[in-house]
Amino acid sequence: QVQLLESGGGLVQPGESLRLSCLVSGSTYGFYDMGWYRQSPGNERELVAEITYSGETTYAVFTEGRFTISRNNAKNTVDLQMNNLKPEDTAVYYCTVPLWSVWGQGIQVTVSS
Numbered sequence: 001q002v003q004l005l006e007s008g009g010g011l012v013q014p015g016e017s018l019r020l021s022c023l024v025s026g027s028t029y030g031f032y033d034m035g036w037y038r039q040s041p042g043n044e045r046e047l048v049a050e051i052t053y054s055g056e057t058t059y060a061v062f063t064e065g066r067f068t069i070s071r072n073n074a075k076n077t078v079d080l081q082m083n084n085l086k087p088e089d090t091a092v093y094y095c096t097v098p099l100w101s102v103w104g105q106g107i108q109v110t111v112s113s
Contacts, residue, residue, distance in 0.1 A: 002026040004095045004104035011110045017083045022095030022104060024076040032099045034071055034078040038091035038109075045094065049080060062088075085111045 008020040020036065035050035049069035050058045057069055066085075071078040078095060090111050095104040 002028060002097065002100055002102045004097065004102055006093065006095050006104045006107040009093065009107035009109045011112065012085055013113050014086055014111055016085055016111075017081070018085065018109060020080040020082070020093055020095075020107065020109070022078045024078075024097065028076055030099070032097050035096050035098060036069060036078070036080045036093055037096060038089075038093045039106075040091040043091075048093070050098075051078065082109075085109075087111045087113075 003025050005023045006020060008018060010018065012018055031053035033050055033052050036048040037045050038048050039045040047060050049060065049063060049067055051069045051071050053073065059067065066083050068081040069078065082089065089109060091109060092106040093109050094106045096102065
């Protein structure tokens with residue numbers, strides 16, 4: 001059973017930074033992609049960024065170079081560094097391993113002055 005545990009969310013002011021982390025535990029195997037999605041009230045869950053096992057990355061347009069996804073395969077972790085946060089980045093952020101259709105419980109990020 002694979003489990004994902006997110007950490008690092010919270011309340012910040014516009015222009016500030018946050019770093020989200022996700023730990024993958026359980027029966028992991030193979031070369032799996034990892035990703036971050038987000039969902040705000042009234043909207044569908046959307047891709048933020050994905051990273052392959054070898055480190056190739058994909059970003060949503062709205063990240064605009066502000067976000068960086070990274071992973072540590074030895075530790076089974078994936079991080080999302082978010083800089084210059086905007087109020088519209090407010091959402092619940094989810095970590096996922098698409099190959100296994102596994103999602104974390106989600107972590108709240110609120111950007112407000």
